[in-house]
Amino acid sequence: MVPHLSFIFFFLIPIIVASWFAGALFCFFITILAILSWTISDYLIAHGNIDVFSFLFNSTVHALILAYVTYLLRYIRRLLIRESQLAREDSLTKIPNRRSFYENGEVAFSTGNRQQLPITIIFIDVDNFKSINDVYGHKIGDKLLFEAAQVMNENIRKNDVIGRLGGDEFCLILLSADREHALMYAINLRNKLNERMLKHKWQTTFSMGIVTYAVTPPDFLRAIEDSR
Numbered sequence: 723m724v725p726h727l728s729f730i731f732f733f734l735i736p737i738i739v740a741s742w743f744a745g746a747l748f749c750f751f752i753t754i755l756a757i758l759s760w761t762i763s764d765y766l767i768a769h770g771n772i773d774v775f776s777f778l779f780n781s782t783v784h785a786l787i788l789a790y791v792t793y794l795l796r797y798i799r800r801l802l803i804r805e806s807q808l809a810r811e812d813s814l815t816k817i818p819n820r821r822s823f824y825e826n827g828e829v830a831f832s833t834g835n836r837q838q839l840p841i842t843i844i845f846i847d848v849d850n851f852k853s854i855n856d857v858y859g860h861k862i863g864d865k866l867l868f869e870a871a872q873v874m875n876e877n878i879r880k881n882d883v884i885g886r887l888g889g890d891e892f893c894l895i896l897l898s899a900d901r902e903h904a905l906m907y908a909i910n911l912r913n914k915l916n917e918r919m920l921k922h923k924w925q926t927t928f929s930m931g932i933v934t935y936a937v938t939p940p941d942f943l944r945a946i947e948d949s950r
């Protein structure tokens with residue numbers, strides 16, 4: 723009896739690897755290649771002795787299985803990426819949440835310490851935010867926090883770190899920023915925040931606490947606690 727081995731894993735493995743690690747176009751290409759290879763190998767194994775209907779039927783089923791596996795894996799991958807983004811994002815302001823801020827802060831501090839760079843931590847607090855909620859309502863309070871976070875996010879560089887620590891408290895870490903640079907930056911940021919508030923006719927201001935280290939200290943958690 724001639725052994726008939728199923729080749730499904732042979733075709734599935736490249737699809738699984740591509741679906742998980744490669745871009746959509748490459749993945750599409752690999753899936754088409756796997757479908758064609760499976761169909762051709764079926765044809766060759768039959769030595770041309772095929773029943774056209776069952777050959778077409780089987781090839782279609784194989785194509786559907788491979789396409790569905792690709793779709794399913796891409797979908798699961800997208801979901802996982804989205805989930806991990808959501809776990810790191812503050813749902814209201816869409817900037818990094820406290821947990822993500824602390825993770826990114828560790829990285830910035832370790833870079834700054836390794837390269838002996840200055841570093842600045844800026845704490846930002848919305849003044850009398852409680853009364854904003856009381857006067858305008860929570861919905862406007864939420865919108866205000868969102869707008870303020872957007873202004874901050876629009877005004878940081880790639881290596882800087884931003885986060886909402888909670889409530890109306892935000893924090894920025896400016897890598898390589900010495901005292902003079904940090905002060906200029908903070909004044910400019912505060913003007914931009916005030917402009918945005920004025921645009922919405924929200925009567926509020928922002929308080930900022932600025933701490934600069936001439937050389938980044940090694941312990942981020944300690945630095946952030948000492949700075950508060």
Ligand SMILES: Nc1nc2c(ncn2[C@@H]2O[C@H](COP(=O)(O)OP(=O)(O)OP(=O)(O)O)[C@@H](O)[C@H]2O)c(=O)[nH]1
Pocket residue numbers: 814847848849850851852853855859860861862863864867888889890
């Ligand atoms: N709308 C809205 N309000 C929030 C949110 N998180 C916290 N708050 C409110 O923010 C307010 C913060 O109050 P406080 O910490 O006293 O801050 P404050 O009124 O600005 O006082 P100071 O910081 O001393 O100026 C509280 O009333 C919270 O209920 C949120 O996500 N949305």
